């Protein structure tokens with residue numbers, strides 16, 4: 443939801459961002475959102491029970507809560523985001539990052555600078571890949587199964603970036619630097635974080651210092667969660 447924000451567009455909701463548009467099929471079927479319909483299905487019963495909460499807030503609440511529950515930092519969130527009302531208000535496809543573009547560093551900067559984020563925030567947010575898995579049948583990335591994903595939890599399979607992929611910590615930065623385990627995923631946009639001189643400064647710091655990662659992650663996440671949002 444939030445990552446579609448374009449700082450060069452003033453008008454809401456044309457500017458994209460955290461406005462609940464991701465609940466519509468029109469946006470769920472964008473390639474970069476493959477599989478997210480499953481997350482929406484988990485949230486829908488909560489929306490049905492608490493109809494006063496907007497989808498825009500619910501998506502952000504779910505994400506921040508998941509990170510905190512997985513052992514990550516407390517994220518300074520605020521709520522009151524207004525929802526768009528129809529699918530015609532969804533952003534066009536192509537605003538989210540690709541995992542395998544021709545120049546990963548340039549691509550990450552094109553996409554995240556458009557959101558108003560900087561190199562430090564790009565690296566910190568990429569640390570979100572400490573959680574979860576990629577599935578070839580969804581994004582086309584990752585192995586069908588590895589020794590770390592064969593027993594789930596949840597539907598088995600996919601390839602994770604870290605060994606303990608339900609624990610939020612700084613292991614992602616150690617793993618993308620070492621690249622010694624074939625069962626762990628490193629996307630081209632992950633690899634560039636330890637190659638590009640400016641990104642590398644932060645990636646190396648986060649690999650050494652989990653507290654620094656948590657602090658920068660929490661700030662960057664809070665900023666991302668507010669992008670483009672109209673608060674009531």
Ligand code: HEM
Pocket residue numbers: 476477539540541542550567568569570571573574575576577578580581582583584629631
């Ligand atoms: C930097 C550019 C990024 C690229 C190119 C990218 C790409 C991807 C890809 C290809 C997948 C696999 C999807 C699948 O097969 O189901 C994925 C999953 C994931 N991404 Fe990213 N991502 C990026 C940034 C982020 C950010 C900023 C966050 C959060 C702060 C994030 C959090 C996640 C999580 C948690 C998953 C796992 C989902 C699951 O287990 O189902 N990613 N990403």
